[in-house]
Amino acid sequence: MSESEPRLLDLRLLPFAGICWAATLIGILGGSRAAWMLLATLSGAAVLFAAYCALRSPRRWTAGTLALLLFGSCCAAGVAWRVQAAERHPMAELARNETWVTLVVTHVDDPREIAGFGRHVLVNATVVEIRRAGETIHAGGAVVLLAPADGWLGLLPGQDVVLRGQLSPPRRRDLSLATVRVSGPPVEVGPAPAHQRWAGALRTRFAAAAAVLPADEAGLLPGLVVGDTSALPREVKDDFTATGLTHLTAVSGANVSILLGAVLLMVRGVGLGPRAGAVLAAAALIAFVVVARPSPSVLRAAAMGSVALLALVTGRRKQAMPALAAGVIALLVWAPELAVNFGFVLSATATAGLIVIAPVWVDALVVRGWPRAVAEAVAVSVAAFAVTAPIVAAMAGIVSLVSICANILVAPVIGVITVTGAITALIAGISVPVAEVVVRVTQWPLWWLVTVAERGARIPAASVPVPSGPAGAVLVLGAVLAIGAALRSRGTRLVLVGIAIGVVVLWAPIWPSSLGRLV
Incomplete structure (x- = not known):
């Protein structure tokens, strides 16, 4: 195998995921009539194409095209049946x-x-x-x-x-x-059910152990680890929204990637084989889904996080992209309503950005002399912002201008909080007093996270309103593409570096007052 082969992208499953998503979207938004019409169109196209192939000598792309049309027909039939069942319920x-x-x-x-x-x-x-x-x-x-x-x-x-x-x-x-x-x-x-009583008790005991922290940190930790934001103050939620950190307070693929990565590192550290590692990672994933609640959003995060971890651990985007496409197809077949869920769109696009864009940017920055750890933090944050900003604009009608800086600043502490929080949750299931001691390890990282969100939200024009819906998405997408094109100029890069330094300077004067709250 050549060195360049793992860098190639295997996109063969991507059209299948796209047609599955499109068929599901058309059926849910357009109703059963639109779904049946789509089925008739795709089926007719498949028949005509098969007849064409029978009269002509087959080529390499003909079998794939016919398979795509037949698969799209199956997806359209499935969503038409489910939408019609809902309409006639x-x-x-x-x-x-x-x-x-x-x-x-x-x-x-x-x-x-x-x-x-x-x-x-x-x-x-x-x-x-x-x-x-x-x-x-x-x-x-x-x-x-x-x-x-x-x-x-x-x-x-x-x-x-x-x-x-x-x-x-x-x-x-x-x-x-x-x-x-x-x-x-x-x-x-x-x-x-027994497993939900266990999960509920564990969440309650974990929240009780976190209560020894200051109020903001105590409400934030369960949200970061298991998606429990019931005790998170409204002010903190608003600050996270303004700074583009809201994804941290919901169960996301990042949570899953960090937890599974910690399990795999532990497995390697004790010398267990790959099969044992796979079993332990699967057990950890199942336990996490139960504790975080097996809702469609959590299962979506589990699937996307597993794909993201595959990309990071193996370093092979060639394997990760088919896994992402297969995960999208499986989730849409199991829960078609995810097709119109903004969280699902954000997860899928962010994972695709991690697989496709971030590794290229990491290599480019490393070649320019950046330390790999810094390059990875910057590339992942910028790639995630670039692919999700148009979607966030369409969803919320707002764009956070400090999102990239905020995510880079908090990136070093997210892993510490997630892993230590998960260990604390497990200990809380046995002894809350012991968990209260362990949870204090997270106080400094949580303080940093809360402070970045709080002070970032106070920066003038930290978030900018834009039109919601398709207009906002197109506007922000155009701005992202324009900035990307402008970055090819050295002068523009220097200007953006100056802006980033200015943001940090605006943040700087308020660190002492925030530190006083921690002390």
Whole structure:
């Protein structure tokens, strides 16, 4: 094998992932009619192309094109069937009429408090039964509950709940059947599965151990490790949004990559073989998914993080790109609603940036004399910003101008916090007092993270509003491409370095006051 071969990208699965995503997106946003039309179009194209190939001598690309058309037809058929099932579900008519019903539902994830909506929570659930006027309908499907926090906030995923609520059409086109407005506590609550009781107890004990830290750090640590932001102050959330660090407070592929990387390093350190390492990494991944909750977003992070780790550990983008495409296909088949989920789009594009762009930029910086560790930190942060900024603009209508600097500044402490936090969580399951001692190791790194977010958000024009939706995405994408083209000029690079130094100077005067809070 030549030295250059691992650097090549194997893109053969990429069109299959693209057509799967496109077919799913068209079906969910356009409805079953659009999905059936797409199926007819792709199937017809496949038949015509097969006839063409039969009359002509086959070439290398013909088999791949025919396979792509047939695969797209299968994806369109699958999403058409699922969308049509949602459109014809018994709850669809009841939701259009805003009917009051009694439901039996199963929680999918933890109730989440809604900012600015009083003491109310949002709960993703799956319908088990619909009870109305003496009639019981057994029919599954996804619903979103809007309920008062009292009686709902402490419920665990997997619990069956009986409730009385008013149906209304879903707020988003994502295969959910209805939005259910609940005015009171649950009528009945069933027991949680054993593994969710264990996970809930571990999360509670971990939060109790983290409570010995200052309030901001105590609320942040569970969010960084297991995605539990229930105790994170609103001010800290806002600061993380303004500085482009919000991805750290949610379960992301970065969490998974760091944890699995730590497991693999431990395996190598004790001299275990690759098979034992794979088993231990798989066990750690399963345990992490259970503790962080096996919601679609967590499973998406697990898949993307595993792919990212593959790229970093093997150094072979040729293997990582097919793994990313296969992961996207598997996730969309299992949960088609991810096609319209901004978190999924951000994860997939950020992982692709890590695989495709970051290694090239790392090599370019190392050739110019940069230390490899610094080059990797800068390249990963810049690549992630470049590929995700247009998506963030479309989603939130805002672009953080300090995101790159903020992510570079906090990069050295994220691994320490994640690994130490995970160890603390495991110890908390056995002894909270011992965990309270171990968790203090994270205080300085957490202080640094909170301070970077806090002070970065105070910089003038730290974040800039842009049009949301496609217009904002196109505007920011154009700006990113223009900056990329301008960077080919040495003079422009010097100007940008000067701007970065200016940002650091603006940050500098406020470090002493922040240090006083830690001391």
